[in-house]
Amino acid sequence: MDDILLIDAAERYFNGEMNDSEKLYFEDLRKNNAELDQVVAEHIYFLQEVSKFSDYKQLKHRIQETANTLQEEGIISRMPFTGTSKVIYLWNRYKKTIAVAASIAVIVSVLSASIIAVFNPGKHTNIKPLVEKLKEQDVKYKKLKNQLDKLNNASTPAVVEKPRLESKFRATGFMIDVNNNYLVTNAHVLSEAKNHLIVENNKGDQFIAETVYINNENDLAILKIIDADFKKLAPLPFSIKQKNADLGESVFILGYPKQEIVYNEGYVSAQNGYQMDTIFCQLSTIANEGNSGSPVLNKNGELVGVISSMETNAEGVVFAIKSSNIFHAINEMKKVKENDNIKITSKPILRKTDRVTQIKKLQDYVFMIKGD
Amino acid sequence: MNNIDLDLDLLKGLAKQESNAIDQIYRSNFKMVQKLVLNNKGNADDAADIFQESMIVLYEKAINPQFELNCQLKTYIYSVARRLWLKKLQQMQKIGLQTNDFEQVIPVEEDVAHHEHKQASFLIMENAMTKIGEPCKSLLEAFYINKKQMQEIAIEFNYTNADNAKTQKYKCLVRLKKLFFAEYKHIQ
Structure with a gap:
C-alpha cells in the first residue's frame, strides 16, 4: 500500500x-x-x-x-507498385505521355536491353557466386550485331573468320600449364556450360575448351583449350603458392567483371571463409559478377587464391579459394591416365617489378570463360 | 514572411503536433521524397513509410530546445529520407548502392542514429505493453497515454471505485516496468 x-x-x-x-x-x-x-x-x-x-x-x-x-485527395498513392497493379497505376497516370514515349521506347529498348541486363542485380542469398549470366536479349542482340557486321564486311574482300559462339554467362579463368593449355576456374562456373565452353582472351579471340576436372567441394575446376588455333604462351610468369596467404597481406586481382580485363586491389581480411570454411580465405576488396575464377596474387606476383564468391549482406567481403587447393586438384586430376601430363613449371619474373609491369606480363594468362 | 521564417514557423507547429503544420510539411515535401525512393528501387509504400519516418526525425529535432535550423527544411527532410532509405536498402541486401541525388544533401547521420535509438526504446515499450496483456494494456494506456482520470477509468473498466482502479493500475505498472527495464538495459 x-x-x-x-x-x-x-x-x-x-x-x-x-x-x-x-x-x-x-x-x-x-x-x-x-x-x-x-x-x-x-x-x-x-x-x-x-x-x-x-x-x-x-x-x-x-x-x-x-x-x-x-x-x-490523390496526392499520395499507397498503391503497391508491383505486378499488374503497377502497370495499371502507371497507365492511368501517364496515358497521354505513353503514346508519344512508346514510339521512342521501341527504338531505345533494342539498344539498351543489353546494357540494362548487365547491371540488373540477381537474386541474393547471403553468399553468391560471381558468374555473370548474360541475359537472353544480350545474346540475341550480339547475334544481330554479328549479322550486321557480316553484312557490312561483305563488300570488303573476304577474310575467313571463325564464327563467334554465343554465350550465356561470363566468368574468369587463368592458365596454369602453358605446354598443355590447362586453365583453372571455379566449378560453379562450369555448371552453366551445357553445350559448349569457350575461353576468350582480352583481345576477344575465342577458343574452344573442355572440362577435364571438376570438384564442387572446393569449387575448383580445370579446363583444357583444345582449339588448334590457340598459340602457345610463353612460360608461366607466376608461381602458385603452397602456403596460405598471411592475414593483412595485400593482394591484387585480375578478372572479367566486364568484357575487358579489370584490375583490383585488396587485402587478406580473414584466414577462413564463410562460416569458417577452411578451403577459403576472406578478402577485403571489390568483386563483381564475372569475377568468379579470377586469380588473386600477392605483391611478388605469386598466386595465393582464386575468387569464388562474395557475401551479400556485407560490403567488400569476398571469398577466395586458397591456392594450396590447386595442388590438391592437380593431384586428383593426374589419377586419370590421359591427364597425367599436367605440369606446372613457372618462371617467376614478377618479384621485383612494379605493378604495371606485373599486370602487363600477367594479363595474357587471364581469360574470360564463357559458354552456353 | 521569408522562407526561413516560414520554415521555423512550421517547425514550431510540428513540435506542438499541430495538424496545420503537419499538413503543410507533408504537402510541400512528399513528392520530393517519393521521387527519391521511386528512383532508387523503392515503391509507393516505401515512399510513404520513409516520409513518415523522416517526419518523426524532424519532430525529434524540433522538440529539442537547442535546435537550430541550419539549412532549408526541404534539404533537411531530403537528407534524412535519403539516409533512412539507404539504410533500409542495405538491410534488404541490395548492395552496391548509389543514389541519384537531385537535391542538396547535408550530413544527418547523428540525427538518424539518435532517432533509431529512440525507436528502439519505443519498440521495447510497445512490446512490454503487449506482453502484459489485457486488461492491463488498456488500463495503462488509458492512464498514461490518453491521460484519463482515475475516476473515468474506474467507470470505463467497471471497477467499484477509483481506489480499486488505482490498485489495479499499480499491479499492472509493476509488471510493465519489470518487462521494460529488463530489455531496456540492453540498449543502454
Whole structure:
C-alpha cells in the first residue's frame, strides 16, 4: 500500500500537480531517504520514457491522419507498385505521355536491353557466386550485331573468320600449364556450360575448351583449350603458392567483371571463409559478377587464391579459394591416365617489378570463360 | 514572411503536433521524397513509410530546445529520407548502392542514429505493453497515454471505485516496468 502511495506521489510530482508545501515535503523526504529516492528517481525516468512514447504515438496518429487526407485527395498513392497493379497505376497516370514515349521506347529498348541486363542485380542469398549470366536479349542482340557486321564486311574482300559462339554467362579463368593449355576456374562456373565452353582472351579471340576436372567441394575446376588455333604462351610468369596467404597481406586481382580485363586491389581480411570454411580465405576488396575464377596474387606476383564468391549482406567481403587447393586438384586430376601430363613449371619474373609491369606480363594468362 | 521564417514557423507547429503544420510539411515535401525512393528501387509504400519516418526525425529535432535550423527544411527532410532509405536498402541486401541525388544533401547521420535509438526504446515499450496483456494494456494506456482520470477509468473498466482502479493500475505498472527495464538495459 505504501508503494502505491509513493508511486502516486511521484507521478503527481512529475506532472506538477503538487502544491508548494507538498512539493517541499516530498523533496525533503527524498533527500533523507536514499532508498525512497531511488524508487522515485527510477519511476520518474520511466515516466519520461512513457511520456515520450505517448508523444510519439500521438504524432504517428496525427501524421497518419494527414496522410489519409492527402491520400483521399490523390496526392499520395499507397498503391503497391508491383505486378499488374503497377502497370495499371502507371497507365492511368501517364496515358497521354505513353503514346508519344512508346514510339521512342521501341527504338531505345533494342539498344539498351543489353546494357540494362548487365547491371540488373540477381537474386541474393547471403553468399553468391560471381558468374555473370548474360541475359537472353544480350545474346540475341550480339547475334544481330554479328549479322550486321557480316553484312557490312561483305563488300570488303573476304577474310575467313571463325564464327563467334554465343554465350550465356561470363566468368574468369587463368592458365596454369602453358605446354598443355590447362586453365583453372571455379566449378560453379562450369555448371552453366551445357553445350559448349569457350575461353576468350582480352583481345576477344575465342577458343574452344573442355572440362577435364571438376570438384564442387572446393569449387575448383580445370579446363583444357583444345582449339588448334590457340598459340602457345610463353612460360608461366607466376608461381602458385603452397602456403596460405598471411592475414593483412595485400593482394591484387585480375578478372572479367566486364568484357575487358579489370584490375583490383585488396587485402587478406580473414584466414577462413564463410562460416569458417577452411578451403577459403576472406578478402577485403571489390568483386563483381564475372569475377568468379579470377586469380588473386600477392605483391611478388605469386598466386595465393582464386575468387569464388562474395557475401551479400556485407560490403567488400569476398571469398577466395586458397591456392594450396590447386595442388590438391592437380593431384586428383593426374589419377586419370590421359591427364597425367599436367605440369606446372613457372618462371617467376614478377618479384621485383612494379605493378604495371606485373599486370602487363600477367594479363595474357587471364581469360574470360564463357559458354552456353 | 521569408522562407526561413516560414520554415521555423512550421517547425514550431510540428513540435506542438499541430495538424496545420503537419499538413503543410507533408504537402510541400512528399513528392520530393517519393521521387527519391521511386528512383532508387523503392515503391509507393516505401515512399510513404520513409516520409513518415523522416517526419518523426524532424519532430525529434524540433522538440529539442537547442535546435537550430541550419539549412532549408526541404534539404533537411531530403537528407534524412535519403539516409533512412539507404539504410533500409542495405538491410534488404541490395548492395552496391548509389543514389541519384537531385537535391542538396547535408550530413544527418547523428540525427538518424539518435532517432533509431529512440525507436528502439519505443519498440521495447510497445512490446512490454503487449506482453502484459489485457486488461492491463488498456488500463495503462488509458492512464498514461490518453491521460484519463482515475475516476473515468474506474467507470470505463467497471471497477467499484477509483481506489480499486488505482490498485489495479499499480499491479499492472509493476509488471510493465519489470518487462521494460529488463530489455531496456540492453540498449543502454
